[in-house]
Amino acid sequence: xxxxxxxxxxxxxxxxxxxxxxxxxxxxxxxxxxxxxxxxxxxxxxxxxxxxxxxxxxxxxxxxxxxxxxxxxxxxxxxxxxxxxxxxxxxxxxxxxxxxxxxxxxxxxxxxxxxxxxxxxxxxxxxxxxxxxxxxxxxxxxxxxxxxxxxxxxxxxxxxxxxxxxxxxxxxxxxxxxxxxxxxxxxxxxxxxxxxxxxxxxxxxxxxxxxxxxxxxxxxxxxxxxxxxxxxxxxxxxxxxxxxxxxxxxxxxxxxxxxxxxxxxxxxxxxxxxxxxxxxxxxxxxxxxxxxxxxxxxxxxxxxxxxxxxxxxxxxxxxxxxxxxxxxxxxxxxxxxxxxxxxxxxxxxxxxxxxxxxxxxxxxxxxxxxxxxxxxxxxxxxxxxxxxxxxxxxxxxxxxxxxxxxxxxxxxxxxxxxxxxxxxxxxxxxxxxxxxxxxxxxxxxxxxxxxxxxxxxxxxxxxxxxxxxxxxxxxxxxxxxxxxxxxxxxxxxxxxxxxxxxxxxxxxxxxxxxxxxxxxxxxxxxxxxxxxxxxxxxxxxxxx
Numbered sequence: 001x002x003x004x005x006x007x008x009x010x011x012x013x014x015x016x017x018x019x020x021x022x023x024x025x026x027x028x029x030x031x032x033x034x035x036x037x038x039x040x041x042x043x044x045x046x047x048x049x050x051x052x053x054x055x056x057x058x059x060x061x062x063x064x065x066x067x068x069x070x071x072x073x074x075x076x077x078x079x080x081x082x083x084x085x086x087x088x089x090x091x092x093x094x095x096x097x098x099x100x101x102x103x104x105x106x107x108x109x110x111x112x113x114x115x116x117x118x119x120x121x122x123x124x125x126x127x128x129x130x131x132x133x134x135x136x137x138x139x140x141x142x143x144x145x146x147x148x149x150x151x152x153x154x155x156x157x158x159x160x161x162x163x164x165x166x167x168x169x170x171x172x173x174x175x176x177x178x179x180x181x182x183x184x185x186x187x188x189x190x191x192x193x194x195x196x197x198x199x200x201x202x203x204x205x206x207x208x209x210x211x212x213x214x215x216x217x218x219x220x221x222x223x224x225x226x227x228x229x230x231x232x233x234x235x236x237x238x239x240x241x242x243x244x245x246x247x248x249x250x251x252x253x254x255x256x257x258x259x260x261x262x263x264x265x266x267x268x269x270x271x272x273x274x275x276x277x278x279x280x281x282x283x284x285x286x287x288x289x290x291x292x293x294x295x296x297x298x299x300x301x302x303x304x305x306x307x308x309x310x311x312x313x314x315x316x317x318x319x320x321x322x323x324x325x326x327x328x329x330x331x332x333x334x335x336x337x338x339x340x341x342x343x344x345x346x347x348x349x350x351x352x353x354x355x356x357x358x359x360x361x362x363x364x365x366x367x368x369x370x371x372x373x374x375x376x377x378x379x380x381x382x383x384x385x386x387x388x389x390x391x392x393x394x395x396x397x398x399x400x401x402x403x404x405x406x407x408x409x410x411x412x413x414x415x416x417x418x419x420x421x422x423x424x425x426x427x428x429x430x431x432x433x434x435x436x437x438x439x440x441x442x443x444x445x446x447x448x449x450x451x452x453x454x455x456x457x458x459x460x461x462x463x464x465x466x467x468x469x470x471x472x473x474x475x476x477x478x479x480x481x482x483x484x485x486x487x488x489x490x491x492x493x494x495x496x497x498x499x500x501x502x503x504x505x506x507x508x509x510x511x512x513x514x515x516x517x518x519x520x521x522x523x524x525x526x527x528x529x530x531x532x533x534x535x536x537x538x539x540x541x542x543x544x
Contacts, residue, residue, distance in 0.1 A: 029160075034142060034167040034168075034172075038423070040424060042132060054130070074222060075221055076268060084133055139176055140190075141183070141187040144190035145162050152197050168416050169319050181222045186378060195212035212236075213257045225361070230258075231353050234257070237257050238254070296517060297494050297517055298367050309496055309498075314330070314373065317370075320411075333384045339390040425506070425507045434524050435459055435460055438452070438505050451479070453483065453539045477529055483522050485522060487538075493517055500516075500527060501526055505523060506524060
């Protein structure tokens with residue numbers, strides 16, 4: 001059977017300048033859209049982990065200690081937060097007294113007496129600048145993925161699809177705004193796989209091998225789990241070895257690759273060797289926390305229960321807010337993985353070993369926080385693009401092929417439209433606006449379909465928006481409208497509830513269903529009565 005999966009590039013007949021310009025547009029468009037929508041919603045409120053990095057920088061400014069002594073994350077997030085200081089940074093850091101200090105001494109320092117410390121801890125402009133740095137670096141993943149597919153598959157359309165599937169993912173988008181390591185690690189992981197692919201197609205050119213080692217070191221210096229990226233790098237180093245040379249040369253190249261990786265990690269994370277005991281103790285504490293501890297509503301039994309929740313999130317939520325769109329792209333992922341194995345098992349093993357092993361590792365933990373799953377996003381996007389192109393090439397009927405192409409375009413437009421809608425919901429958020437949106441929703445529904453909690457109905461009365469169409473009892477309604485605070489206290493509320501609230505009135509700065517203890521805007525949730533009863537939701541009935 002003839003493989004028709006290659007070629008047929010619609011721009012192949014264009015002159016080199018036109019082809020380069022076209023590819024440049026396809027390269028930059030997903031990235032620019034990701035950054036633009038990210039900046040619209042950049043000032044989304046508070047995130048519980050973000051202030052940690054600012055406190056560490058303030059500690060550095062006060063004490064002159066460059067290594068913060070806190071290693072639940074490696075150092076890249078710290079350095080990016082430092083970089084946001086710009087010119088304000090140089091004077092204080094040039095006066096640094098020492099690289100290390102006792103953590104107990106640092107804890108006793110007064111962080112509110114110096115102007116620069118107040119700037120770091122309190123200035124919203126600085127805080128948003130840090131978020132912007134994280135957003136831009138995270139969004140670069142779409143560029144790396146585009147180039148990866150272009151190098152591997154040599155098809156600009158497939159490369160654009162992969163980049164767009166990733167850049168237009170709402171889950172990737174809102175996580176990219178956070179001052180958190182996950183999406184930054186994902187971007188470095190995508191860069192690593194791009195360089196690994198370049199090494200693969202060039203027969204193991206050392207420049208790409210060593211570059212991939214540096215990128216993998218940066219990824220691991222962002223979050224420790226990225227150390228898995230060493231595996232595809234070492235596989236390609238072995239696969240592309242010079243078979244005419246002696247074994248010693250292969251060992252030498254492998255040692256050099258490991259050396260570049262280790263040197264990069266240690267240069268970025270000096271605490272690993274300057275403060276080894278504390279570094280190891282923090283690392284052990286994080287491992288114990290996720291494998292034997294608990295985390296306020298994010299606890300999931302390790303094994304099949306955890307794996308199932310992981311697969312549900314990746315299959316039904318990661319690629320789109322709209323369930324049919326998410327399921328369609330997921331089906332393309334499955335088709336793409338099959339197509340990869342059909343074409344080259346060796347290349348497929350190199351490319352997919354990281355996501356498969358990573359998911360196996362994550363399924364052995366007792367805590368599930370979905371931002372920890374973002375690393376696999378670029379791999380899934382590449383597989384989805386491969387599946388889409390495979391289907392386009394192998395559909396025999398021209399009409400069906402055109403219909404499928406239109407469907408793919410509709411999928412991208414749906415996700416793109418949602419990105420902008422979700423982004424603009426953040427600056428436009430007000431409690432009154434949310435209540436008016438609920439009132440309009442109730443007016444469009446059959447009478448007594450919606451029951452509003454006591455707090456919600458009380459505010460509706462205050463705004464003269466109460467309606468006799470609202471049900472008087474929750475058991476008489478098919479949907480419940482309530483504030484998160486009308487439910488249990490956030491520390492005991494279960495998270496990771498896919499499609500629990502099918503929508504809400506308020507900002508879409510986060511997928512609340514997976515972060516139910518999110519300390520953000522008091523949005524009005526809309527949940528089916530059946531689902532609420534299944535999850536054991538008991539609402540407070542006292543009005544405000």
